[in-house]
Amino acid sequence: MFSSRLPPQTETNELTRVLAGLRAAGTAIVDLTESNPTRAGIPYPEGLLTSLGQPGALEYEPHPLGLPSARAAVAADHRRRGVDVDPAQIALTASTSEAYSWLFKLLCNPGECVLVPRPSYPLFEHLTRLEGIRAEPYDLEYHGRWEIDAGQLRTAPGDVKAILVVSPNNPTGSYISAVELEQLSGVCRDRGWALVADEVFADYPLDESQPLTDIATKSGVLSFTLAGLSKSVGLPQVKLGWIVAGGPPAQRDAALAALELIADSFLSVGTPVQLALPELLRQGAGIRTAIQVRTRDNLQALRDAVRQFPACDVLRVDGGWAAVIRVPATRGEERLVLDLLEREHVLVHPGYFFDFRSEAFIVVSLLPDAAVFRDAIARVLRFADC
Ligand SMILES: Cc1ncc(COP(=O)(O)O)c(C=O)c1O
Missing domain, CATH: 3.40.640.10 (Type I PLP-dependent aspartate aminotransferase-like (Major domain))
Structure with missing residues (x-):
């Protein structure tokens, strides 16, 4: 009925199913895939959007x-x-x-x-x-x-x-x-x-x-x-x-x-x-600065944390809101990401989501609140390293 421009219907993947199940059961998940700045506790100036109501807009x-x-x-x-x-x-x-x-x-x-x-x-x-x-x-x-x-x-x-x-x-x-x-x-x-x-x-x-x-x-x-x-x-x-x-x-x-x-x-x-x-x-300059401070602080925290885990390493990253961590490929990305979610209640992206050619990589957003990020990263690295 619909055009071939649409992707073929695909089954919901296991990660999405497990995540939905945990959320339905009321489990608190730390989302290290969050790339929406409006959900990351970034301060926005009061009255920022008042300029959207100018009379000229009529x-x-x-x-x-x-x-x-x-x-x-x-x-x-x-x-x-x-x-x-x-x-x-x-x-x-x-x-x-x-x-x-x-x-x-x-x-x-x-x-x-x-x-x-x-x-x-x-x-x-x-x-x-x-x-x-x-x-x-x-x-x-x-x-x-x-x-x-x-x-x-x-x-x-x-x-x-x-x-x-x-x-x-x-x-x-x-x-x-x-x-x-x-x-x-x-x-x-x-x-x-x-x-x-x-x-x-x-x-x-x-x-x-x-x-x-x-x-x-x-x-x-x-x-x-x-x-x-x-x-x-x-x-x-x-x-x-x-x-x-x-x-x-x-x-x-x-x-x-x-x-x-x-x-x-x-x-x-x-x-x-x-x-x-x-x-x-x-x-927007102030918002940009707040995001920049957040991403830089989180990257520093990640680099500091990874030093305790010689089997993991953070790939060079020069800009943006994400970091890539190379982890031991012992159990495969998909299993690792599922286990992290089920046992540690931390959600990360597997490298294959971005089409990395080899395993094992995980991708984390640098936007989350700094204390939340630090705690979740420690759990991720401990889990991935063993
Ligand atoms: C590389 C890249 N380009 C474009 C976009 C989409 O931007 P927009 O919200 O302006 O469509 C994203 C969103 O995450 C992105 O990561």
């Missing part, structure tokens, strides 16, 4: 790529990172996920292909399938830091239209380096691919280094950087994201004109949030 004057004032606010926000973007290069969307869907409509015919990193964010399979296109993986390899081997891209299928990078990647926390960007730009130029850079976590470096960001403004080929309020100011429920288009001006402007047509067919971004955007971005 008028509807749609602009497909976004109100000029809102696009200018996004451009002004880029100056925090020393980046100059013309508001004309910006398209507003309701979320980063929607930005992906618009870019897939822009770049791919049905059945064509985009390259997606592996391991990475598991939503790509759905987002591509729902657009009637294919996601083909390329591998990130870990040699003390996660790297793209640009050589593997030479064998990519002939119908690839774009390569997606996530920087910093979720969950590996690796930013694209300047060398990798140069290599990727070269491949894109040779093969006629666009570069799509998901930089939703770019504002969350986990140390004082200044990683490469704002890839669309630096790549030299047709490129798009995606980001939004969901991560940059911890407001996923407010629903506003953006695409910054970059590259050779003629190609970039043609892409923006086509995006305008796509956006005009949906007009999905609400007027209240666009009018509120300058104020949300202004007040």
